Each structure stands twice: as C-alpha cells, then as structure tokens.
Amino acid sequence: MAAHLSYGRVNLNILREAARKELREFLDKCAGSKAIVWDEYLTGPFGLIAQYSLLKEHEVEKMFTLKSGRLPAADVKNIIFFVRPRLELMDIIAENIISEDKMHSPRDFHILFVPRRSMLCEQRLKEQGVLASFINIEEYILDLIPYDGDLLSMEYESAFRECYLENDQTSLYHTAKGLMTLQALYGTIPQIYGKGECARHVANMMLRMKREFAGSQNQILPVFDTLLLLDRNVDLLTPLATQLTYEGLIDEVYGITNGYVKLPPEKFAQKKQGEASKDLPTEPKKLQLNSAEELYAEIRDKNFNAVGAALSKKAKIISAAFEERHNAKTVGEIKQFVSQLPHMQAARSSLANHTSIAELIKDITTSEAFFDNLTVEQEFMTGVETDKVNTYIEDSIAQKDPLIKILRLVSMQSVCNNGLKQKVFDYYRREILQTYGYEHILTLNNLEKAGLLKLQSNSRNNYPTIRKTLKLWMEDANEQNPNDISYVYSGYAPLSIRLTQVLARPGWRSIEEVLKMLPGPHFEERQQLPAGLHKKRQQGENRTTLVFFLGGVSYAEIAALRFLSQMEDSGMEYIIATTKLLNGTTWIKSLMDRPEAQTS
Amino acid sequence: YQVTASYREKSAVDEYNKAKNEFSAKATEDEMRLLRFQRKLDDEKGAGLLGLSLQATMEALLALGLHKQAEQLYRDFRVPDKRYWWLKLKSLAEKEEWEELEKF
Numbered sequence: 273m274a275a276h277l278s279y280g281r282v283n284l285n286i287l288r289e290a291a292r293k294e295l296r297e298f299l300d301k302c303a304g305s306k307a308i309v310w311d312e313y314l315t316g317p318f319g320l321i322a323q324y325s326l327l328k329e330h331e332v333e334k335m336f337t338l339k340s341g342r343l344p345a346a347d348v349k350n351i352i353f354f355v356r357p358r359l360e361l362m363d364i365i366a367e368n369i370i371s372e373d374k375m376h377s378p379r380d381f382h383i384l385f386v387p388r389r390s391m392l393c394e395q396r397l398k399e400q401g402v403l404a405s406f407i408n409i410e411e412y413i414l415d416l417i418p419y420d421g422d423l424l425s426m427e428y429e430s431a432f433r434e435c436y437l438e439n440d441q442t443s444l445y446h447t448a449k450g451l452m453t454l455q456a457l458y459g460t461i462p463q464i465y466g467k468g469e470c471a472r473h474v475a476n477m478m479l480r481m482k483r484e485f486a487g488s489q490n491q492i493l494p495v496f497d498t499l500l501l502l503d504r505n506v507d508l509l510t511p512l513a514t515q516l517t518y519e520g521l522i523d524e525v526y527g528i529t530n531g532y533v534k535l536p537p538e539k540f541a542q543k544k545q546g547e548a549s550k551d552l553p554t555e556p557k558k559l560q561l562n563s564a565e566e567l568y569a570e571i572r573d574k575n576f577n578a579v580g581a582a583l584s585k586k587a588k589i590i591s592a593a594f595e596e597r598h599n600a601k602t603v604g605e606i607k608q609f610v611s612q613l614p615h616m617q618a619a620r621s622s623l624a625n626h627t628s629i630a631e632l633i634k635d636i637t638t639s640e641a642f643f644d645n646l647t648v649e650q651e652f653m654t655g656v657e658t659d660k661v662n663t664y665i666e667d668s669i670a671q672k673d674p675l676i677k678i679l680r681l682v683s684m685q686s687v688c689n690n691g692l693k694q695k696v697f698d699y700y701r702r703e704i705l706q707t708y709g710y711e712h713i714l715t716l717n718n719l720e721k722a723g724l725l726k727l728q729s730n731s732r733n734n735y736p737t738i739r740k741t742l743k744l745w746m747e748d749a750n751e752q753n754p755n756d757i758s759y760v761y762s763g764y765a766p767l768s769i770r771l772t773q774v775l776a777r778p779g780w781r782s783i784e785e786v787l788k789m790l791p792g793p794h795f796e797e798r799q800q801l802p803a804g805l806h807k808k809r810q811q812g813e814n815r816t817t818l819v820f821f822l823g824g825v826s827y828a829e830i831a832a833l834r835f836l837s838q839m840e841d842s843g844m845e846y847i848i849a850t851t852k853l854l855n856g857t858t859w860i861k862s863l864m865d866r867p868e869a870q871t872s
Numbered sequence: 873y874q875v876t877a878s879y880r881e882k883s884a885v886d887e888y889n890k891a892k893n894e895f896s897a898k899a900t901e902d903e904m905r906l907l908r909f910q911r912k913l914d915d916e917k918g919a920g921l922l923g924l925s926l927q928a929t930m931e932a933l934l935a936l937g938l939h940k941q942a943e944q945l946y947r948d949f950r951v952p953d954k955r956y957w958w959l960k961l962k963s964l965a966e967k968e969e970w971e972e973l974e975k976f
Contacts (some may be wrong), residue, residue, distance in 0.1 A: 670955040672927070698895055706949065709925035710903040713896060 277563035280421030281816055281845045282495050286457050288418050291321045299330035301345045301408060302382050304349035307334035309368070313353040314386055316530030317417050317427050318354070342371040352382045354646075357390035359420045362510055366400035382408040387415055387446060415450030416849060419531055420562050422837075423830060424849040425532070426450060431851035432504055432823035435470050436722045443851055444470055447822065448477035451499070452850075454818075459494035460799050461818065465775060468503020468792035470822040475501060475797055482799065489802045496847070497815040500772060504823025505723055507767040512724075513649055514683040515643075515828035516762045518579045519561070521633050523855050534558050539628040559625060563823050567622045573831035575751035575759050576637060579630055583623065590620055591838050604610045636666040645677070649684060654745050654763045655736055658689035659728075661696050669703045675712065676864075678704060680856045683724040688734050691728035714865035722863055723791070734789045741772040741786045755830035769832040775845045776836075814845045824854035891934065902949060927959065928950070934963035 277284040299306070309329065325337075334346040338361065343351065355361045369381060385393070389411040398404040417425040431443035435869070451474070455461060460482075466475050502512075513526055526533050534556035563569035571582050593616055600606045635644055648664045651657065665681050680699050686692045692700070701716055719725040739745055744765050746758035758765035774783055780794060787794045819833060825848065833846040854862075876953050885904075888897035894914040910929060919936060926949055933942040946956045964970075 666952075666954065668960045701895060702899070703955070704898055705903075706926040706951065707955075709928075710899065710906075713899055717896070839878070 273754045276562050277418050277421055278388060279563060279724070281814070282458065282847050284418040284421060284424065284847075287424075287454070288321060290453075290457060291414060292326065292415075294412065295322055296326070296330060298384060298408075298410060298412065299327070299332065299352075301410075302350040302352060302380065304331065304380075305347075305350055306330070306332045306350040307336065307351045307777075308332055309338050309343065309351060309365075311353075311361055311386075312337050312355055312357060316532075317414065318490045318745075320417050320419065320530060321414070324468050327388070336680060338364055338368075340367050343368050347742065348379070350380045350382060352384060354384050354386060357385050357388060359393060362393050362396040363400065366397060366402045369402045369405050370400075373606055379407045383410070385411045387411065387413050400490070409746045413449070413453070415446050415453060419853070422834065422847050424454075424847070425853050426851045426855070428851045429862060432722075432854075432859065433718075435823060436505060437718055437863065441470075441473060444473050444822070447820070447851065448474050448481060449631040451478055451820070452481050452821065456491065457492070457803070458496060459492035459497045460490050461499045462494060462496045462799055462801055464501065464797040464799065465498065465780070465791065465795070466501035466786065466797075467771065467794040468506045468822065470503045470792075471501035472793055472795060474822065475795065479797065479799075486645055490625050491805070492801065493805055494801065495816060496818045498817040500769065500817055500819045501758040502768055502777060502819065502821055504825075505820060506771070506792060508722075508724055509653070509684065510761075510766040510768055510829060511824065511826045511859050512680050513653065513764060513828075514646060515760070515826055515855060516576055517573055517760050517828050517831045518630075518633075520760070520826065520828040520831065520855070521576050521637065521855075522561070524857070525633055525636055527855075527858070528561060528827075528853070531562055532558055532560055535629065540625070559629075565622055567619065567626060571626065573760075573834050575762060576630075576633065577751045577762075580634075583627055585632060586619075586623055586625075588617065590623060592633065594620075611744065629645060636713070645681075648681060651765060652684050652688040653739075655688060655739065658685055659693055659696065659754050660807075661699055665700070666703070669707050672707060675704070675707060675708045676857050677862050678708075679715070679719065679860050681766045683860070686725045688735050689728065690731075690733040691726040693728050697725070697727055711865070712810065715863070718863045718865060719860075724860075724863070738767070738786050738789055741783060742767060742774070744770065752783065754779045754835065757835055760832045760835070766823075766826075766829050766832055768821065769829055769836070772817070772833065772846070776815075776817070776842065793841070814843055816845045816847065818847045818849060821848070821850040824859060826854040826855055827853070874897075906945075906949070909945070927955070930956070930959060931963065934960060935967070 277288055294694055324332075327335075335343075336344055336346075338353065338355065340363075353365055355365070365383070372379070381506075383406055389409065394403060394409065397406075415426055417427060419425050426443075426446060428443050428446065434440040434443055464475055464478070466472060504754060515521060519528075522528060522533055526535055535558075537555060537557050537666045539555040561568055563572075563574070567586060570586075571579050574582060593612075597606075597609050637783070644664060648662060662681070662685060665678060665685075668681070669678055682692075684703075686697075704712060704716065716725065744758075744762055744767060746756055746765060749756065749758045749763045751759055751762060756765065757769050760766065771780075774780060821829070830848050833848055836842050837845045874908050885900045888894075888900060904928065905923065906926055910919075910924065913919045913933075914922055917936075917938070919938070921932055924932060926945065928949070929943065930942045930945050932941075933945070942960075945951070
C-alpha cells in the first residue's frame with residue numbers, strides 16, 4: 273500500500289483513499305467486465321492513486337491506449353474512456369466508436385473526464401454523432417495527487433504558461449477546488465497568506481466557495497494552521513538555477529516523472545537476488561523514488577557533495593549487520609537474524625542502486641562543462657557583471673549547446689539584473705535567432721511576456737536589495753552539515769523559501785519593502801472556525817503550514833522546506849503542494865513555442 | 873509560393889513596426905533576406921539550404937566549399953567574429969584542409 277503517505281505529520285493517505293473510493297464507485301456503476309481506454313497522459317498520475325490490482329478487483333480486464341482507428345478486440349461488456357477534456361481526444365474517441373458500430377458488437381460505452389467534464393467536449397461528441405452512444409458520462413475530480421508524505425501535486429503541466437502567457441485561469445479554479453477538497457478532509461485552514469496575482473485569485477475563489485457552502489459547517493478539527501499561496505512569478509530565479517540536492521540533480525539530469533526515473537541500464541546490469549527484472553538489459557532502468565525507501569528518504573534532500581559520505585556510512589552499517597550472523601550462536605539468535613534478512617537485503621539492493629545513480633551523476637557534476645555553467649550561475653546570483661554580455665553564454669551559443677541551456681542562462685542574467693540593457697538584450701536575441709533559427713522569435717516573445725526576459729527600464733536594479741535583505745546568498749554554505757537552506761544550491765537560498773521562512777518568523781511585516789519590489793499583492797485572510805474547533809496547542813507542539821506554489825516548484829525548494837521542518841527551533845512543519853513539479857529545463861520547455869518540434 | 877510567402881512576411885514586418893517592436897521587425901527583415909539568399913543558391917547549386925538557420929547555412933556552405941558565399945553572409949549579417957571563426961576552424965578541421973587552415 274502507500275505507507276509512505278502516512279508517515280508525515282499529515283496523513284495524506286486519507287486523500288488518496290477518498291480518491292480511490294470515488295474511482296471504485298464509478299467502476300461499479302458500469303456493471304460487468306470492462307476495458308479501460310487511457311489517455312496516455314493520465315496513466316502516470318493514476319498510478320499514484322490506484323494500481324492495476326484495484327482496477328482488476330472491479331472487473332477491469334483489459335487496458336488500452338487511446339489511439340485513432342479501431343479499438344483492439346476485447347471480450348468485455350464495457351468500454352470506458354479515461355480522458356482529459358480535450359477536443360482532439362474527442363475526435364479520436366468518435367473515430368473509435370464509429371468503426372466499432374460497424375461490427376455490431378453490443379458493448380456499453382462510458383466516458384470519465386479527468387478532472388472535469390466539459391460542455392465543449394460533449395458538444396464535439398454530439399457533432400460527431402456519437403454522444404448518444406455513451407451510457408455514463410462523468411467526471412473524476414483529481415486535483416491534488418499525493419506524491420509523498422508531505423507533497424501534493426496537480427501535475428498540471430501548462431499551469432504556468434496558461435496563467436502568465438495566455439491569461440487563462442482554469443488552473444487556478446482547479447487549485448481552489450483542490451484546496452476545498454483538502455479542507456473538507458482536513459478541516460478549514462484558519463489563516464491564509466499569499467503573494468502574487470494568482471495567489472490573490474485563488475484565495476478569492478476559496479472564500480467565495482466557502483460562502484456558497486455557508487449552510488454546512490465543517491466539523492473537522494483543522495490539521496493545517498496556515499496556508500501560504502505563492503505565485504511562481506514572485507520568484508522566477510530559483511527554478512532557473514541548477515539544483516544541487518541529490519533528488520534535484522536526478523531530476524536535472526534524467527528527469528523524474530510521476531515519481532519514477534528512467535536511468536541508463538549499463539550501471540544496473542547485475543540482477544538483484546530473487547527479483548527477476550522484466551526489462552531487457554537494453555531498456556532503461558525504471559526506479560520509483562519516494563520516502564517509502566528508507567535510504568532514499570535519508571539522502572534525497574542532501575547536497576550532492578554530502579551523498580557520497582552518507583552512502584559509505586550506510587554501506588558500513590549494512591555490512592556490519594550482515595557480519596552479525598557470525599555472532600549468532602543460539603537457535604533463537606539465528607532465528608532473529610533470519611527474520612531481519614529480507615529487510616537487510618532490501619537495504620542492500622537500495623544501497624547498490626543509489627551508489628550507481630550517484631556514480632552516474634558524479635560523472636556529470638565533475639565535468640568541466642557542469643562546473644563552468646555553475647560558475648556563471650553563481651556569478652549572476654551574486655551580481656557579478658550582470659549587465660554585460662557574458663562570454664560563457666556567447667561561447668555556448670557558438671558551440672551550439674542545447675537552446676534550453678542558453679535560454680536558462682540568459683533568463684537568469686535578466687532576472688538577476690532586473691532586465692537586460694537594450695544592447696545586451698538585442699545581442700543575445702540576435703545570436704539565438706541566427707544560430708538556432710528565426711522560428712524561436714516566438715519563444716523569445718513568450719519568455720519576455722512571462723517576465724523571464726525583459727528590457728531594463730529606467731528604474732533601479734532592485735535585485736541586490738532583495739538579495740541582501742533576504743540573505744539570498746550565503747558565503748559559507750555548509751554542504752555536509754547544513755545550518756541554512758542555502759545548502760540546496762551551494763550558496764543560494766531560494767527566494768520563495770526565504771519568504772516562507774520569514775513569514776513563520778518574524779513575519780512579513782519586517783520585509784514590507786522587499787515584498788513591494790516583488791510582483792503582485794501580498795495579503796492575509798482569516799477563515800472563521802466554528803466554536804469548539806479552536807485548537808488548544810500543547811507546549812512545544814509544531815504548527816503546520818501548507819505551502820502552495822502556483823506555477824510549479826523544484827525539488828531543491830522542497831528539500832529546503834523539509835530542512836526547515838526538521839530544524840528543531842523552527843516550530844513549523846511544512847506540507848508542500850503545487851500545480852507541477854518542475855526544473856528549469858521542463859519549465860522553459862513549457863514556455864517554448866511548439867516545444868515538440870524542438871530537438872536540440 | 874514565393875510571392876505569398878514574402879507577402880506574408882512583409883506584412884509581419886509591418887505589424888511588428890506598428891507594434892513598435894523594432895527588434896522583431898528587423899529580425900523578420902533579416903530572415904527574409906536570408907530566405908532569398910538560400911532560394912537563390914538552392915536554384916543555382918541545389919544546395920538545399922532553405923529554412924536553415926543562418927549559422928547552419930554558413931556551416932553548410934563551408935562544408936560544400938562555398939567559402940565566398942559563407943563569407944558574404946558573415947559580412948551581410950554582421951555575425952560576430954568569434955562565432956564565425958570558430959565555425960570556420962571547425963569546418964576546415966573536419967575536412968582536414970590543413971593548408972587552408974595555415975592561411976588563417
């Protein structure tokens with residue numbers, strides 16, 4: 273089961289169970305054997321809610337991927353389409369159904385829209401003449417998906433693009449709805465703070481939705497004390513920087529999707545004992561990464577430079593544990609040793625996996641290219657020569673390095689300089705268009721619109737003030753035994769997390785000036801609790817804050833929040849929610865024009 | 873095709889000018905110039921350049937040994953020296969034209 277979801281301060285398994293219950297209820301509505309036709313995008317997120325076994329219990333016998341043409345043969349009574357509400361998918365469904373009818377097979381069709389029904393889609397099905405073929409058309413509201421004991425994500429990839437480029441606030445509605453579901457399960461959150469335009473919208477929607485339900489009062493003792501809503505565009509800098517935590521680097525290098533990472537197989541050639549790998553050796557090795565794995569939970573949030581030491585320490589502990597068998601003399605002792613074996617073997621294979629991953633990543637972090645790139649990033653973050661054309665960027669363009677890398681660096685320079693000088697801006701843009709092609713002019717426009725690139729206005733560069741006030745750069749970051757969140761980027765303390773930290777203590781009033789420099793309003797709202805639900809806090813009991821990143825959050829930021837939760841004197845535990853887990857590369861990609869056409 | 877394409881780009885330039893987006897207007901004009909150049913060479917030598925970026929065009933020209941034409945683009949489009957020399961060195965080294973390299 274999903275034990276890793278209930279370890280934390282807040283039992284997120286409750287949310288998962290609620291989602292599973294709803295799924296079961298829908299499946300039981302379609303009596304008899306079933307086949308599910310999947311919108312491929314949904315399989316990842318769904319895997320976190322329900323494994324195949326649950327579906328099987330409810331007579332799901334076959335699963336297909338949604339494709340145009342005819343449906344594969346399946347001897348089942350029901351065909352259920354699990355889809356996002358997208359018009360192009362409706363056309364495929366219509367094609368499936370029309371080619372099906374010709375065969376006169378008496379099957380029942382159903383659609384489950386995730387996360388919302390859409391009138392437009394139903395209209396499209398009607399136009400195609402297939403709407404009447406469906407017995408059930410329902411929605412499955414899956415807004416916040418539990419990823420780990422302290423982490424929720426909507427995996428809404430285009431949220432940032434929609435909010436900041438296209439002025440489409442659909443994702444904010446889903447966010448507000450998701451937060452209402454959360455409050456229904458975990459109690460009304462008494463205090464709401466926020467910074468940014470989108471945060472303001474979400475808070476307004478939540479308060480309005482609450483008024484609409486004014487009749488029924490939520491009688492659950494609140495689990496969360498505070499909700500903090502943060503717009504991604506309040507802190508554009510952090511995701512652009514290369515993450516230096518173990519998990520962050522795995523994501524930067526290989527990409528983590530829906531809690532899984534695919535790795536080159538060479539390093540994992542050895543089969544683990546008692547576990548026959550189904551993959552052919554040529555296929556990438558797929559690993560699940562979450563806190564259910566003891567070792568991973570321990571090292572994921574460390575700075576990568578501290579991972580080696582942690583792994584070798586673990587190796588010593590494990591081999592010492594295996595050595596214990598020589599000391600076992602009596603039958604009772606041997607029995608005890610044997611009973612621990614499965615656990616120890618699991619620990620050993622987990623250690624082997626992470627040693628291999630760490631080796632793979634080390635090859636990259638020790639390369640000259642990585643070092644040069646990082647040096648430039650750190651120069652920008654500390655404000656060194658941010659108003660000149662940077663030689664390293666220039667050389668990288670001349671060598672035709674991946675475009676996204678260039679865009680990440682130029683954006684970073686722009687953000688750290690509060691915009692680029694006209695001459696510098698034009699130079700970079702010309703270089704990019706001449707080298708990578710004129711078509712990228714649209715991508716450059718998008719980045720400009722999102723605020724990642726901009727022309728310096730006459731106003732002063734206020735980044736240095738922000739950096740100093742919030743202590744964004746710490747000269748003596750300790751990577752091995754950190755005493756400050758700046759360890760996650762080896763010196764740079766993420767702006768978003770500093771805001772969170774200051775809010776807890778001493779409060780935002782102390783940084784009014786800086787808050788005004790950052791985009792969007794900052795605000796505070798209170799939600800009245802019914803009498804009797806006011807928590808009586810025990811001495812020394814931590815408070816719980818839900819931090820919601822609108823537009824995405826990086827693994828390094830999550831690591832920084834976990835670090836704050838663990839600090840003894842912080843008195844605050846954090847649960848993290850977001851529209852999307854991202855890194856600089858996936859983020860920039862989501863802003864590019866026709867990203868699927870980009871190969872470089 | 874040529875007529876409509878250049879017409880469309882012409883109007884793109886107009887629109888960018890109207891929007892006071894000088895950079896994009898200039899970039900679009902440059903692109904039109906490049907496309908005309910590519911079409912001409914494609915017609916003359918069957919070089920297969922149409923649609924390539926400026927850098928990729930120069931790279932292709934150097935690979936084909938059309939040094940003069942590459943040089944022309946480098947000057948016309950005010951390509952920074954560093955990027956052009958880098959490209960030229962790489963191309964010559966790839967073709968192992970060490971004598972040509974010596975002349976630098």
